[in-house]
């Protein structure tokens with residue numbers, strides 16, 4: 019069943035207005051003035067027309083004006099009313115738009131902040147395209163709904179109320195007769211609103227699926243092309259695009275039908291009022307002025323009603339989008355609470371650690387391992403053994419489902435995750451860089467680092483020379499994902515970034531990507547420097563790294579099946595010897 023915006027969504031969006039109450043009050047006041055000015059038109063137009071046509075004296079707001087004074091004062095009055103209305107509308111539009119933009123900025127910031135607190139499992143359950151759709155298409159939908167609701171809905175709503183009151187005051191009987199059709203108008207609008215909500219939710223889901231598919235295919239285009247998969251990709255795209263089109267057809271049909279239906283009902287009401295009024299005036303000619311005022315007010319109603327019904331569908335779409343955004347933001351994120359972790363000084367101990375992914379796969383099945391502070395422990399094992407999962411548990415991305423991890427004797431589950439991450443530097447196999455400058459990338463873990471500290475880190479990571487030779491130095495842009503640098507340069511920047519954080523524990527997934535001999539030597543020297551004096555857990559892919567380790571842990575099937583030094587394990591002639599024979603680590 020398609021989701022529908024609940025009253026809760028309106029309330030929550032209204033909550034975002036609270037900090038801007040003065041702005042809201044000013045905007046609503048301007049709307050009230052504009053609405054009152056519109057009603058004033060109706061008050062003056064009827065008597066004016068009647069006086070012009072008959073030359074009789076008229077009474078406006080209790081003041082009786084003779085026919086000749088009219089031609090001087092009434093045009094002035096009309097211009098004055100127009101001036102007040104124009105000024106009020108200008109203020110109303112400006113204030114409400116500003117309010118709408120502030121609300122949206124807050125909402126966008128809130129959503130992004132919530133996403134930044136989510137663990138990797140949250141993103142694995144979703145397609146990156148889906149999240150992108152939220153930001154690129156659903157946030158603007160909410161933005162439109164909020165600004166539209168604040169500008170058009172308040173302005174038009176107040177104008178409608180003011181004009182209805184005007185009509186009632188001019189002639190209560192005529193009012194009751196004419197607007198007996200109003201309840202009849204509300205019924206179809208309500209039905210439209212409900213259908214529109216459903217269709218809006220479905221078309222947003224379809225757009226999400228289409229964006230997800232497109233993003234995935236384009237991101238991996240070289241692979242698609244290498245396998246000659248363009249035709250299949252185009253076919254899959256057409257299928258999704260057709261589904262989206264079908265939903266949009268339904269949505270556009272409904273949207274197109276709202277305005278004309280409301281207009282028809284409104285015109286019918288006015289026509290009936292004219293017929294009734296004409297008969298009443300025939301019986302009592304003095305009614306003519308009032309009837310003209312009444313009709314002016316009824317016709318002035320046309321514009322705000324049309325404007326309201328025209329944007330109804332977009333506002334509904336925006337509310338559905340808001341509900342989806344709130345649902346995303348409300349996904350519980352693991353709390354960042356607990357005791358602060360200090361630098362590791364004794365040992366990191368894993369006792370029977372188990373870990374299960376959200377799809378039910380148990381990747382760790384009782385890992386026992388002791389990593390003394392300052393030691394270098396190499397993890398080796400076949401692909402899929404659970405080495406990366408172990409890092410995820412240590413970084414707090416995946417909670418242990420059994421056993422425990424002790425950080426200097428304190429259970430990891432009781433420590434504040436951000437403080438543990440502050441002690442740990444994680445260097446993944448593929449260097450991760452963001453578009454931006456060298457400085458921007460280095461400061462990721464230490465935003466306040468000075469240039470001296472950056473150069474020092476670059477020197478330690480054997481990256482100083484190449485950064486100095488870049489035309490912009492620290493200010494040189496690295497390109498998207500570091501694409502303007504070589505593989506070895508990217509890796510050394512990532513190492514420099516880790517140096518800056520002064521971690522006490524290093525989780526290192528040794529790079530395997532082919533580098534030329536010079537780059538490899540530089541990266542290797544940087545790595546050696548980084549590991550010096552720290553507790554290191556390294557997923558080893560090179561024999562030299564394994565041989566130099568204090569302890570080698572052989573991981574297989576989610577357990578540590580053997581542990582010891584290189585010499586001890588070779589002497590045992592067990593699984594380690596077998597793995598070396600199979601080429602699990604490169605010479």
Ligand SMILES: Nc1ncnc2c1ncn2[C@@H]1O[C@H](COP(=O)(O)OP(=O)(O)OP(=O)(O)O)[C@@H](O)[C@H]1O
Pocket residue numbers: 142375376377379380381399400401402403404405406407408
């Ligand atoms: N996000 C995930 N969701 C579900 N299962 C996963 C996820 N990541 C890994 N797995 C599974 O968990 C097991 C251990 O994977 P892990 O990535 O820890 O192995 P690894 O030893 O690091 O392998 P490699 O050396 O190939 O990187 C594998 O069976 C894998 O399929």
